[in-house]
Amino acid sequence: MPSESGYRAVCRVVRKLEHNEHYFTLWLRDATIARAVPGQFVMLQPQPQTDFSLRIPLCVHDVEDDTFAVLVRVVGQGTRRLAAVRPGDLLDVMGPLGNGFTLMAEGRALLVSGGIGYAPLRLLQRRLRPGCVTQWLHGGRTAADLFPADVLFCDEGVAARQGLVTDGLREALAASGGWDRVFACGPHAMLAACAGLCTEAGVPLEVSLEAYMACGIGVCHGCAVPAVTGGYMAVCKDGPVFNAQEVDWNE
Amino acid sequence: MPSESGYRAVCRVVRKLEHNEHYFTLWLRDATIARAVPGQFVMLQPQPQTDFSLRIPLCVHDVEDDTFAVLVRVVGQGTRRLAAVRPGDLLDVMGPLGNGFTLMAEGRALLVSGGIGYAPLRLLQRRLRPGCVTQWLHGGRTAADLFPADVLFCDEGVAARQGLVTDGLREALAASGGWDRVFACGPHAMLAACAGLCTEAGVPLEVSLEAYMACGIGVCHGCAVPAVTGGYMAVCKDGPVFNAQEVDWNE
Amino acid sequence: MNRLSTKLGRIELANPVTVASGTFGLESGDWYDLSRLGALVSKTITLEPRAGNQPPRLFETSGGLLNSIGLQNPGLEAFLRDELPLYAAVGPPLMVSFSAGTVDEFCRMVETMEKHEGIAGYEVNVSCPNVEREGMAFGTDAQVVYDLTRRLAALTQRELCVKLTPNVTDIVTIARAAQEGGATSLALINTLLGMAIDPETGHSRIARGVAGYSGPAIKPVAVACVWRVAQAVNIPILAMGGIAGWEDAVELIRAGACAVAVGTAAFVSPDLPVRVLDGLDAFLARKELTLAELVGTATF
């Protein structure tokens, strides 16, 4: 994985897709960051910044030549400000940061996402495809949270199955054929449930975690996640991708 | 004078004139505020406000039917933010606030301004005109600070006389003919000098003062200016126009 | 609006929203119906008139405001004569904020005020950083606060609210002292100590140097103070410090406040108190909670 420690660039927004009032995708141009591997993230700051606010951590959602995409869910002031960005605008980006998912050369990979957890799995799915069989289960609380995947779970709308994406995971793990690895990203409770199901089924699970971040590079110890071995790991530096067994899901 | 206490409106910017990189004029539509008399001011807030910042006090520079103008000098964050406003945008305005200049029905009035002190004298000059003889002396530190007036003072450019506007005032007061009243607005030091000259010449002087403001309506006691009688007056409520003799210029 | 009713010590309030002393008060009546407030709080009054501090008295910083008004006020006599009747006409219970340089003077002021109708309670301002008492506010010494409160408590059956400064090592100690002295409620927080200097010229932005710091920037400090004090006392808390929207009021109430006051942010939006009130009401309706049920519900 490219260790671009210390890389920071002012990137131009080349394209913006507004999916609905809650989600949008920005495509930015930077050849170095576009070398990101699936699972890595960037720390992004709208330019120019008039008042103090921390950078926003966002997964690399996709890459194309010298451009990369972030899929953003609007949740608060920072993401709202980002939603006002227009093509042609410049953004100050640090990255790519963190580790990445295990890129299997072959085998059967199950992708499980909830809500904005969809973001990092897009690039993963594209990179796994050549040699792997993949299935992508995606769940959303409302129809606005749904994106293209193999099976959708939602209590709203006609395109999706009723219920939780973890119900889908349970079924998929029980079905014959088996899976070599599960990759999951979504709310913490969903990931904890995935961890339980995969442990039971004996299938390795890699999760992409979120935590409140300040530095994004392992300096501030802000993004701590409890380790099964005691103590804490840094989501930004030791992750954001973890083997589910490394994480203490009970704390 | 219209006492529009408690009037507050969201006004549309109908026109914007950028004079140079330091000054611009905004025309806003609101019939009530457009009834302002010369010398009154407004407290203006860019909309929507994302983070806390006080309102910006600005003199009513001119009025036309149901619109009014403010002439703004860019000096810091608030005025910089205001400089980004575009026609069609909305601004939250409180006003008109404060008292006004004495509107002489006839006689000879001398207007003296320095820099952004030009702002309130525009409307005054227009309102005095029918019955009064007026002369307007305006001074600027640089050519960018110059606006149309009868005599300009500046150490830069060809259109202006060298020296300070107070030199012009001294001459004008010494010249035959005499003046019934002087109206001045500008930096504090300039106004103090004007006060000295007018006292000497025995001509009444009205000054429009500035002070850091929070409320704009006489509540917070923030905009204090020392009174000759001891204690303080509130620029926002007892002014912004004062008889020069009311003010303690030495403090 | 029954769900909004609350109690500040000895007085019942129709709702928990009021204005912070020294910011928008009676004058807000130009922007909204003042009688909608749960209570009114006067500017801080002193026995004698005060001219206030030399200007400049204000400076805005990122997210906050520095002020050094110096308790400019017309003095007790003029207040009782000219302003009290105006407050009384509005309706909601009035808390008179007052301050003094000595314990005796505090007492004399209460004795005088006790002779007047239309005062529901007192907000004892022992926390103003802008008046000289060897540079330190009255409210920084637990023993002094206890003695003062005990003397005042003996003089009145009205609500006795002590307003605390956050500029102390342990606000909990001071809060306990006020409670033990007989305070029936506490108001917190007054301004932090702050200062700003013009980098270009070196001039202090405020003539007097160190000033009082308020506004959204101090909200986290207010929440921490309210939370810590609420754990330690059993008298109600009137909270203020950086409220700029109803969410901030909810935050302070969850931290332990029974009532809230809007200060600095109302300079920008004079109708903020009623917007806070309406927002709080809608929040309680949505959560199917009464205000009393919301108080102190912060969890870890």
Add this chain to the structure above:
Amino acid sequence: MNRLSTKLGRIELANPVTVASGTFGLESGDWYDLSRLGALVSKTITLEPRAGNQPPRLFETSGGLLNSIGLQNPGLEAFLRDELPLYAAVGPPLMVSFSAGTVDEFCRMVETMEKHEGIAGYEVNVSCPNVEREGMAFGTDAQVVYDLTRRLAALTQRELCVKLTPNVTDIVTIARAAQEGGATSLALINTLLGMAIDPETGHSRIARGVAGYSGPAIKPVAVACVWRVAQAVNIPILAMGGIAGWEDAVELIRAGACAVAVGTAAFVSPDLPVRVLDGLDAFLARKELTLAELVGTATF
């Protein structure tokens, strides 16, 4: 860059800009040439390794940051073995920030560090809650600060800088106590106490509740503390608190600081320390001043 040179007690610094303990340190080397800094300051180290506090540990507020890291660090032994050599390789003098729960433990740490080269001085972090004082920080009690400083001063000829908390009634008293005990410089300010609560759920934004508040929102408090302390002591001050640009550094220097540290704002711009340095240099050149001439030039 001669005009930038300064002295922090016993050590000469090529320039006054460093990094605040616990924020960007060595790692900033990925963004700029670390050797340009006037000094380096380590994260706070404790005798034993510390896992730190339960997450969430961070929350952003308007203009500021709440943190509750809980001094997560690998412990003194691992620090001396793994990190000290990295600092030494950079060049500028290193101040090791350290903390402990008892006076004896503070002393033992200095004794151990004295045996190692590459340490120019100590930043004694007395602003963290500790065991001997029932959760109150060491740095809130003047007598404790005096005793501790005196014990430490006897153990070293290196720079002895005591880092003070603003969460006290009178920071001047504490600063004087440190000076009398033998501190050769002071660092101020550490974080304010702050808290935030999710209005919707009532959960504290920080697992542990009350946290440390830093960033631009606390700058006016830092300026006031530096100004007041500078009037009262004659040892140099290393100032921090909300620096987000060179103007803020000028403000703190005019208030009385001989050196400044960049903290929270560097999370947004890792190269902020050198931008502050360059801006300060340009300012001094324009004003035809040396840094020493700028120190304490605030006027009223």
